[in-house]
Amino acid sequence: MRIPKYTRREFCVHSFQTVSLAAMATAITGCGGSSSSPTGPTGLPSLSTINATIVNSAITLTIDTSSPLSAVGSAALVNASGRSFLVSHTGQNTFTALTAICTHEQCTVSTFANQTFECPCHGSQYSTSGTVLKGPATRSLTSFTTNFTNNVLAITTG
Ligand code: FES
Structure with a gap:
């Protein structure tokens, strides 16, 4: 046929x-550009999340063995009173705390590996001190004062 x-x-x-x-x-x-992606553009794993509250301009976290921040080299995304922070355990008794809001277009930075935070939107990378390691972001993340005493981490957000 x-x-x-x-x-x-x-x-x-x-x-x-x-x-x-x-x-x-x-x-x-x-x-790319989905902020709901479970990993960053280069496949970095999502950070553990800690929920907290800001009281008198400070966040107080107990760092015990069950905390995602217990090990030196670890990091977590801390959500407190509607704000988000990147907290990393950088030394035996030292921590850093940064805003989690990317300086490029304000996505929440949420992935981490090898002491590097990565934004899921366009792949900007930051060090644990907030310095830009890779663009498109050009400005560092704002950092906040931390104090670690008797297994309690205090972050001054103010
Ligand atoms: S909003 Fe973070 S890289 Fe664009």
């Missing part, structure tokens, strides 16, 4: 449109 020419042509046009739509869908879903 012969397939009429116009039928084959219609089939090809329809197929092309279908493939184009599928390619567009792939391109759209393949775009």
Whole structure:
């Protein structure tokens, strides 16, 4: 049985449109920039989250063995009173605390590995002291004073 020419042509046009739509869908879903991604653009793992409260401009965290911040070299995303902070355990008795809001376009920085924080939106990377290691961000993360005494970490947010 012969397939009429116009039928084959219609089939090809329809197929092309279908493939184009599928390619567009792939391109759209393949775009970066989703802040709900479980990992950063380079695959860094998400930070553990700690919920806390700001009281008198300070956050107080007990650092015991069950804390995600117990080990030197660890870090966590601390959500407190509607604000987000990146806290890292940098030495035996030293910690750093930074705003978690990326200086590029204000996404929440939420992934970490090898002493490097990464923004899930466009891949900016910061050191544990807040310095930009990789753009597009050009400004450091604001840091806050920390004090660690008797296993209690106090972060002055004010
Ligand atoms: S908002 Fe963080 S890299 Fe763009």
